[in-house]
Amino acid sequence: MQEETSAQAAIDTFLSAFNASDDTYVTALLSQALTPDVTFWGPLGRGEGVEAVERFVLDIRRHPAGAGTMARCSPVDVPGEWARYQWSFTTPNGGPCLVGTDVVHLRRDRIDKIIVFAGDTAASS
Template sequence: MQEEAAQSAIDTFISAFNASTDSYVTELLSQALTSDVVFWGPLGRSDTVESVERFVLEMRRHPAGPGVMERCSRVDAPGEWARYRWMYRTPDDGPTLVGTDVVHLREDRIDQMIVFAGDVSGTAPGR
């Protein structure tokens, strides 16, 4: 059951990146996130759904053009924590970003999110 709730919240969050209008972004994020969500993103920590909304809107205005965000793995949810992989593709073979997010759920919505952008393949230095 927790995995289904996690997948629903995650997929709703991802759909905000692909919303038909900016105003729909707000609605989708309010369905997926708690109002006091703690978001660790590429630019540091933020503590409100409004700050996550600003981040999503900035991504939608990517210099290469609006991209498409998609979940590209299953949701792995051992209890109230979940993780998944994502990909953000910009139009016309522009930059593609990949990463893994780890989220915590409270009452079927995301209240904590850590974004790990980039591919973590290869070995550690010195090995």
């Protein structure tokens, strides 16, 4: 139960960085959720460190269709130190919506690995 609660807290804090009221809060939120040496595998490749994740988050926040909303749309599944969850990113006024699944590894209640699978897996099979 503690693993699930810690994983969900780290994941929800990570996702809240996408929805921060101002870009200046993004770094603080990511620093709470991620280890300094986090490894991030995203749609555009691999990065290391909080700064790499911050660049990704800021790019998403500056989506051409407007600032969107990131939401976790599934429970957090936590088998041990790994967790997965589904998310959706929706832009304003019926703009583009992106869905996906993240798999994260946790170390001492913080995320040290993030693997982003963007897109609907049901649609691609």
